[in-house]
Amino acid sequence: MKAVxxxxxxxxxxxxxxxxxxxxxxxxGLRRDAVARFAEMGxxxxxxxxxxxxxxxxxxxxxFARPDAAGATADANRIEAxxxxxxxxxRLVFINGHYAAALxxxxxxxxxxRVRNLAQVLAEDPDALKDRLADAAPADFSGFTALxxxxxxxxxVIEIAADRRVERPIELLFVSTLRDEAIAAHPRILxxxxxHGEATIIEHYVGMDDPQNLTNAVTEVHxxxxxxxxxxxxxxxxxxxxxxxxxxxxQAANSRLEQHNVQIGAALCRTDIxxxxxxxxxxxxxxxxxxxxxxxxxxxxxxxxxxQPNTTSEEAYxxxxxxxxxxxxxxxxxxxxxxxxxxxYQSNDNxxxxxxxxxxxxxxxxIYADDVVCTHGATVGQLDTxxxxxLRSRGVDHETARGLLLYAFAEAAIERMGVEPxxxxxQGFVIEELPHADRLQExx
Amino acid sequence: MTEPMLxxxxxxxxxxxxxxLRGLNLEVNAGExxxxxxxxxxxxxxxxxxxxxxxxxxxxxxxxxxxxQDLLEMEPEERAHEGVFLAFQYPVxxxxxxNIYLLKSAVNAKRKHQGLGEIDSVDFLTDVKQKMKLMGMxxxxxxxxxxxxFSGGEKKRNEVFQMMVLEPGLCVMDETDSGLDIDALKIVAxxxxxxxxxxxxxxxxxxxxxLLDHIQPDRVHVLARGxxxxxxxxxxxHELEEHGYDWIRYEEAESA
Numbered sequence: 001m002k003a004v005x006x007x008x009x010x011x012x013x014x015x016x017x018x019x020x021x022x023x024x025x026x027x028x029g030l031r032r033d034a035v036a037r038f039a040e041m042g043x044x045x046x047x048x049x050x051x052x053x054x055x056x057x058x059x060x061x062x063x064f065a066r067p068d069a070a071g072a073t074a075d076a077n078r079i080e081a082x083x084x085x086x087x088x089x090x091r092l093v094f095i096n097g098h099y100a101a102a103l104x105x106x107x108x109x110x111x112x113x114r115v116r117n118l119a120q121v122l123a124e125d126p127d128a129l130k131d132r133l134a135d136a137a138p139a140d141f142s143g144f145t146a147l148x149x150x151x152x153x154x155x156x157v158i159e160i161a162a163d164r165r166v167e168r169p170i171e172l173l174f175v176s177t178l179r180d181e182a183i184a185a186h187p188r189i190l191x192x193x194x195x196h197g198e199a200t201i202i203e204h205y206v207g208m209d210d211p212q213n214l215t216n217a218v219t220e221v222h223x224x225x226x227x228x229x230x231x232x233x234x235x236x237x238x239x240x241x242x243x244x245x246x247x248x249x250x251q252a253a254n255s256r257l258e259q260h261n262v263q264i265g266a267a268l269c270r271t272d273i274x275x276x277x278x279x280x281x282x283x284x285x286x287x288x289x290x291x292x293x294x295x296x297x298x299x300x301x302x303x304x305x306x307x308q309p310n311t312t313s314e315e316a317y318x319x320x321x322x323x324x325x326x327x328x329x330x331x332x333x334x335x336x337x338x339x340x341x342x343x344x345y346q347s348n349d350n351x352x353x354x355x356x357x358x359x360x361x362x363x364x365x366x367i368y369a370d371d372v373v374c375t376h377g378a379t380v381g382q383l384d385t386x387x388x389x390x391l392r393s394r395g396v397d398h399e400t401a402r403g404l405l406l407y408a409f410a411e412a413a414i415e416r417m418g419v420e421p422x423x424x425x426x427q428g429f430v431i432e433e434l435p436h437a438d439r440l441q442e443x444x
Numbered sequence: 445m446t447e448p449m450l451x452x453x454x455x456x457x458x459x460x461x462x463x464x465l466r467g468l469n470l471e472v473n474a475g476e477x478x479x480x481x482x483x484x485x486x487x488x489x490x491x492x493x494x495x496x497x498x499x500x501x502x503x504x505x506x507x508x509x510x511x512x513q514d515l516l517e518m519e520p521e522e523r524a525h526e527g528v529f530l531a532f533q534y535p536v537x538x539x540x541x542x543n544i545y546l547l548k549s550a551v552n553a554k555r556k557h558q559g560l561g562e563i564d565s566v567d568f569l570t571d572v573k574q575k576m577k578l579m580g581m582x583x584x585x586x587x588x589x590x591x592x593x594f595s596g597g598e599k600k601r602n603e604v605f606q607m608m609v610l611e612p613g614l615c616v617m618d619e620t621d622s623g624l625d626i627d628a629l630k631i632v633a634x635x636x637x638x639x640x641x642x643x644x645x646x647x648x649x650x651x652x653x654x655l656l657d658h659i660q661p662d663r664v665h666v667l668a669r670g671x672x673x674x675x676x677x678x679x680x681x682h683e684l685e686e687h688g689y690d691w692i693r694y695e696e697a698e699s700a
Binding site for chain 2: 384385386387389390391392393394395396397398401404405407408410411412414415427442443444
């Protein structure tokens with residue numbers, strides 16, 4: 001196949017081979033089309049407006065191998081230590097993109113939910129995914145989405161039954177490990193909630209032993225009428241690794257999505273969160289937190305399409321950047337001409353802790369209806385000196401007061417998260433990252 | 445004669461390039477309550493913040509001593525440890541930082557400075573609960589974040605409550621009465637009256653006379669253009685109420 005550039009050719013060559021679902025004409029066709037799309041598109045470059053501030057050159061110059069399923073093992077105790085403590089969840093564990101049955105709670109089927117790993121569904125019942133896989137996420141959304149669609153081997157399929165509430169959260173733990181050569185995993189997650197179904201799903205990406213791997217994940221979410229899903233994405237990959245992730249959501253009438261996006265790890269991280277509010281009464285909450293330092297680069301592009309009247313979105317992203325870290329936030333809100341009574345609120349607040357840290361933040365509002373309430377605001381700054389003075393005037397020393405305010409800044413995002421063990425763990429995690437962690441512990 | 449608890453001599457201060465305090469003199473003895481009144485822009489809030497150590501203001505001349513020590517040399521936290529307390533006009537919200545933990549840490553920081561060990565948790569909680577009751581505050585307050593989601597009145601009460609728990613030597617209250625309804629005003633006034641003590645000085649910064657209906661000051665000072673223009677007993681506050689601040693300015697002009 002002739003590809004747009006050498007990198008694309010090399011990546012395609014490297015990824016050849018059999019994959020689950022190949023026996024299905026439908027899946028094979030999907031993959032073939034996606035390969036063709038990737039060959040045309042290649043990896044995104046900075047001439048593309050949406051990738052203006054994020055270079056993929058560091059990814060292009062590496063030669064990522066395809067991990068084999070046999071290597072999907074790891075020490076159970078070490079995996080346990082990576083989990084969110086005290087979280088009572090149904091868990092699937094993936095090692096370098098492959099489902100690790102021995103480390104997981106296994107398939108789950110009850111009257112509220114069916115949870116399976118993708119490879120199994122592709123092998124046994126691929127046609128069940130028709131019209132659902134690669135529906136919310138078009139293969140040509142970006143070169144990375146095309147790659148994922150072409151080469152996804154595993155991941156999760158979560159089906160929530162109508163009028164049922166899934167009591168325990170579902171935790172998908174994706175562990176990237178150190179192998180002889182750097183590898184690329186393309187996990188794919190499909191979440192399908194029938195009408196008035198409810199669930200909490202946590203995607204948790206973590207690196208072990210500092211690998212220089214690439215994770216390129218795609219999540220698709222379908223919310224039928226009245227469905228309510230809280231979707232968490234917690235990214236703490238290796239500081240030498242690369243993480244590309246996109247979430248694509250279609251929402252029907254009166255459905256509600258909560259999307260919590262925590263970005264802590266990776267040398268380079270890019271997430272795209274896209275939601276289409278396709279019927280009246282649909283609402284969505286985007287809550288984001290990124291904490292980066294050193295030479296980390298974190299880029300978040302969000303999009304909310306208000307396609308019908310009486311839809312609501314609220315978006316709040318917060319970031320703390322230190323060292324030479326670079327952040328990008330681009331929040332696009334589209335309101336269709338007839339989508340009257342739309343309410344859309346967006347904010348992006350950033351703290352820059354060093355003179356070398358940098359953030360490019362941009363709201364992008366495209367509003368074609370006239371009876372709407374849309375607000376946006378972005379702040380970039382240092383700590384609030386009034387608050388610093390307030391704490392010091394109560395006898396708290398300067399350094400501790402500073403740490404407390406950093407914590408408080410992050411906490412405003414953390415406190416929106418409904419899963420208490422996750423909240424507690426993130427709070428502890430944030431404190432550990434701050435100077436004088438021991439002193440801060442006393443206050444929370 | 446013993447030294448005043450707070451002694452301000454010829455204090456000049458500026459913010460950016462604007463001179464705000466222009467030779468202010470004030471002495472407050474232990475056991476006394478002083479009210480500092482003045483129109484907007486007279487420098488009274490600046491004075492309150494300078495006493496607590498806010499570094500947005502530059503002191504260009506003069507001195508401030510507290511219990512004979514040079515207050516201006518101290519960091520804000522040192523002043524707190526020494527017993528200076530500012531009740532803020534606009535208390536700041538700090539999400540995630542628990543009220544009770546901040547308070548306990550403040551008490552312990554002060555105790556450490558005094559060479560004392562950490563306070564016993566049970567004693568602390570008993571004391572806190574009793575004082576909350578006096579301030580008409582619900583116990584759920586303790587578990588909430590500092591000032592987060594508090595109404596204006598709750599924030600002011602929380603300031604007075606913190607002051608009661610910290611038992612400072614010098615209380616500076618910056619317009620604690622502003623924005624309060626009459627019931628909240630009475631509770632705040634009761635709290636302040638409760639704090640009156642022979643070894644404590646209280647400075648009330650206020651724009652209006654109404655707080656002084658409930659707290660009897662020993663002295664009233666009128667500030668204008670960064671100086672104390674007139675001092676007197678509580679009768680002065682009544683005269684101000686009757687004639688307004690223009691009356692002082694007029695008197696000043698007459699005597700000039």
